[in-house]
Amino acid sequence: MVTIIVTEIRKWKRNKTVWAILFLTVLLGVFAVERACHISRNSPLMDSFGDLYTLAFKSLTSLFLPIVLGIFSTTLFFDEHKNDTLKALLIIPVSKAQLYFSKVTVVTLLSAGLSLLTFTFCIAGGLIAGGFPDFNVETVMQAGLLFIAGGLLVPIALLPIIFLAALSKGYILPIGATLLCLTPVIIAPSVLMGIHPLASMLGIYAYISDAALEMVETWAYMKITTVSPVSCMLSMLLIGAFSAALSLVALQNQSY
Amino acid sequence: MSDYVIETKQLTKVYGDQTAVNAVNLHVKKGQIYGLLGRNGAGKTTIMKMILGLTSITSGEANVFGKNIKGQEKRVYPRIGAIIETPGFYPNLTGTENLEIFARLRGTAAPNAVKNALEVVGLPYKDKKLFGKYSLGMKQRLGIANAILHDPELLILDEPTNGLDPIGIAEVRNFIKDLSASRGKTILISSHILSEIQLLADDIGIIDHGVLLEESSMSELEKKNRKYILLQVSDVPKAALILERQFQQKNYSVQDDHTLRLYDTSLDMGAVNKELVVQDVTVISSGLCNDTLEDYFKRITGGEGIA
Numbered sequence: 322m323v324t325i326i327v328t329e330i331r332k333w334k335r336n337k338t339v340w341a342i343l344f345l346t347v348l349l350g351v352f353a354v355e356r357a358c359h360i361s362r363n364s365p366l367m368d369s370f371g372d373l374y375t376l377a378f379k380s381l382t383s384l385f386l387p388i389v390l391g392i393f394s395t396t397l398f399f400d401e402h403k404n405d406t407l408k409a410l411l412i413i414p415v416s417k418a419q420l421y422f423s424k425v426t427v428v429t430l431l432s433a434g435l436s437l438l439t440f441t442f443c444i445a446g447g448l449i450a451g452g453f454p455d456f457n458v459e460t461v462m463q464a465g466l467l468f469i470a471g472g473l474l475v476p477i478a479l480l481p482i483i484f485l486a487a488l489s490k491g492y493i494l495p496i497g498a499t500l501l502c503l504t505p506v507i508i509a510p511s512v513l514m515g516i517h518p519l520a521s522m523l524g525i526y527a528y529i530s531d532a533a534l535e536m537v538e539t540w541a542y543m544k545i546t547t548v549s550p551v552s553c554m555l556s557m558l559l560i561g562a563f564s565a566a567l568s569l570v571a572l573q574n575q576s577y
Numbered sequence: 578m579s580d581y582v583i584e585t586k587q588l589t590k591v592y593g594d595q596t597a598v599n600a601v602n603l604h605v606k607k608g609q610i611y612g613l614l615g616r617n618g619a620g621k622t623t624i625m626k627m628i629l630g631l632t633s634i635t636s637g638e639a640n641v642f643g644k645n646i647k648g649q650e651k652r653v654y655p656r657i658g659a660i661i662e663t664p665g666f667y668p669n670l671t672g673t674e675n676l677e678i679f680a681r682l683r684g685t686a687a688p689n690a691v692k693n694a695l696e697v698v699g700l701p702y703k704d705k706k707l708f709g710k711y712s713l714g715m716k717q718r719l720g721i722a723n724a725i726l727h728d729p730e731l732l733i734l735d736e737p738t739n740g741l742d743p744i745g746i747a748e749v750r751n752f753i754k755d756l757s758a759s760r761g762k763t764i765l766i767s768s769h770i771l772s773e774i775q776l777l778a779d780d781i782g783i784i785d786h787g788v789l790l791e792e793s794s795m796s797e798l799e800k801k802n803r804k805y806i807l808l809q810v811s812d813v814p815k816a817a818l819i820l821e822r823q824f825q826q827k828n829y830s831v832q833d834d835h836t837l838r839l840y841d842t843s844l845d846m847g848a849v850n851k852e853l854v855v856q857d858v859t860v861i862s863s864g865l866c867n868d869t870l871e872d873y874f875k876r877i878t879g880g881e882g883i884a
């Protein structure tokens with residue numbers, strides 16, 4: 322399995338999509354540093370390190386990461402069809418389950434990598450801009466935990482989209498579904514917590530730190546008191562497992 | 578244990594209400610080159626896909642090395658190298674990088690496997706050119722290199738000379754022959770180009786509309802081909818009349834304005850020529866000929882469609 326994952330990563334050498342994703346993530350990081358440098362510490366928008374990392378985190382995970390990972394996972398599956406490499410892989414043999422899980426792992430690694438990159442920019446912002454009274458090991462660790470959680474939870478939340486990517490032999494359906502999936506979360510995240518995987522993530526983030534709680538409450542326009550992180554996690558895992566099972570069935574039934 | 582490396586029994590594939598492959602019984606012997614000849618869309622690729630387990634079988638069975646591939650993939654696939662339709666590779670990687678990926682996935686142990694495979698097909702090792710920039714011929718070569726990378730016992734090659742120039746075709750042909758002759762590989766090759774199969778194959782299967790019309794060794798097939806007398810004359814209608822009236826011949830065919838084929842080879846051609854000349858029909862040439870494989874193909878499939 323490790324070999325399959327390693328080769329999966331090697332396939333992305335010189336790939337423009339990956340470079341574009343990295344470039345946009347760096348831009349996002351630079352934006353966070355710029356905000357830290359240019360907004361006064363007297364402003365409630367940037368008077369703590371919590372404000373900086375939640376700003377960067379929200380920018381990363383609310384829209385950017387789901388869209389980017391939706392596109393990336395779609396390309397991962399569709400390009401095997403487009404390049405006609407799937408047949409060659411299957412007769413090695415690489416099983417369809419191995420193929421599926423290796424691609425999901427690559428999506429997760431990319432997500433975690435982008436999260437950690439943004440986290441690094443947050444620390445750089447904290448150091449360069451200075452003046453954050455709460456910039457200490459504890460808040461940095463809380464920020465790190467939040468970014469790790471985001472990096473790992475977004476791919477789980479996107480497993481239904483990955484199912485569509487595995488099912489369809491085109492870009493339009495999964496990418497369209499990603500956008501469609503995001504819309505209700507943007508409009509009414511509080512209603513969907515515990516139901517919709519992307520909204521359920523918020524219910525988990527809220528329990529990581531005070532700054533994260535504040536971020537989620539502003540994001541969802543609600544007080545997070547009744548939402549259980551366990552039920553949100555269970556809901557995400559159930560939907561994810563169901564989507565993974567469906568993906569495997571869809572792949573098994575495909576002819577080449 | 579079967580004597581055949583590949584054996585299909587009543588292999589059938591139905592898509593909706595269309596039967597793509599109909600009860601095909603294929604027998605590929607060890608160490609032989611088996612040529613599957615048929616028009617485009619005859620069902621060659623579908624048969625190969627079913628043999629490889631890439632597409633489901635509607636009914637019948639396909640055994641490779643005496644086993645059904647389903648459930649035996651890990652044991653059987655490492656013994657097979659294949660190209661099905663177009664060779665698939667990653668366009669953003671070089672030929673070497675592509676092969677390294679497949680070698681790694683296969684766990685190919687030989688350190689120079691990639692280099693050797695590229696050398697065999699005449700592609701440079703560690704070349705900077707990306708696969709996306711390859712010509713069709715180079716893509717085919719890389720596909721063959723990938724198929725032989727792990728030194729398999731059986732090669733399944735679906736139209737491997739597609740897109741190659743005449744020199745490339747000859748090179749690939751020689752290389753395939755060599756693989757069979759000197760390394761004892763069993764090869765199932767499909768093509769719609771008759772001359773290619775004729776020059777390569779030891780055994781041949783002729784497929785048309787999903788039905789295997791003929792399966793025999795090339796030498797048997799050559800024996801089966803009809804002998805005939807080819808007669809070139811100045812006036813075909815008049816010659817035909819003479820043959821019917823004077824020699825009671827009805828088993829002939831008119832090829833064009835000046836050519837006839839007489840299928841009764843026991844006919845005294847001296848007497849025929851003499852009679853034609855006497856009746857003012859110039860005989861340009863006459864001689865004993867054999868049906869070509871192309872003639873045979875047309876005869877049994879009932880039409881044109883092969884190169």
